[in-house]
Amino acid sequence: MGLSITLTINGVPRSLMLDDPRVTLLDLLRERLDLTGTKKGCDRGQCGACTVLADGRRINACLALAVSLDGADILTIEGAADGDTLHPVQVAFIAHDGLQCGFCTPGQIMSAIDLIREGQAGDDPERVREAMSGNLCRCGAYAGITAAVLDAQRRMRADDDAAQQEKQAA
């Protein structure tokens, strides 16, 4: 029996037919839609390498059945940049060496994007580390990751403020 679902993936609405309800969002992305930026690490919700945004919130794609997300808006690392312009979090990860092998990086970046949206961590490195605790890095690039998240948050806030001022001036 086929299961028909619709998902908006990186802004594009997709009608999808699943041949099995066991298909996770992660396997759907990687194996059926060739969106291999989202990584499979532990496949049981411990490492965070598969982090994507579902309706704007970070989740582990390995622990979500695709069928249970019918209708959701999914953002993966492939949709983070705006064309050739990298997302500020991507820029900051490069600037601060927030990676070594890069396997966990897509998940780290998606997680960081949502952390900044949540706006709960402030400028406190310890709170950023805690708020990134769902994403493991076996290379141990944590110092760079924390610096990148704080820097991206600062830049995004400054950009927001500048846009706000421009709006008021206009």
Next chain:
Amino acid sequence: MQPFTFRRPADLSEASALLAAEGAVALGGGMSLLPVLKQRLAAHAMLVDLSRLPPLQGISATDGVLYVGAGTTHADVAASPVVAGTIPALAALAGGIGDPQVRNRGTLGGVLANADPAADYPAAVLALGAEVVTDRRAIPADAFFRGLFLTALEPGEIITGVRFPVPAAAGYAKFRSPASRYAIVGVFVARGAGGVRVAVTGAASSVFRVPQMERALDAAFTRDALAGLTVPPEGLNGDIHAEPSFRAHLVGVMARRAVAAALA
């Protein structure tokens, strides 16, 4: 994962009928169910997705009672102004479950139905003297938790929400596993209309109360009232993280920290 069929019922009565079938299991956020299915520690013929049932949503506070729908995620409880304004210790507890990815999917009802011995919420439910509301009755916390992954729920019975009496003061402290964030020992202390209740999670096969500590805190609700008090190590959990004697010690330490948090 072993093969299963997937159903998304439109309402509670359809959900209950589906769940009454042999081999059917309720799916909330899936944060505990999916890992055990993947590791083939469990197999179910049918998954009944409750995650979007409207009757399981919502947070409200009226007449000294905080109601949290069973389908509410930990992230929503942690961020709720209603919870923060009534039982801030509950919001803090929810904000410390697992990691952000887990908190965005995991639900209150799912945690309670699963009754993991190291889960955080059972300590709050028991210490606050909450009622677990189902599609057919309200179950007092003292009668709900029956042992390791065991509850008073009947086949097909669905948790719809929890009624938490708003206490005068409450606090939660846990010594967490640095990897999983599960409680190695967690203690929730609540001072309410019926006196003080102290509930411990993570230490034994199921959440339990500590009457000796409750009596001491009824006499004086201070950190010092618990000086020297703990629980015997017999029957407590032992694993690579903590042997029973260490867990017994932690119960005393976490209880004092929970009182301090309640008084802060």
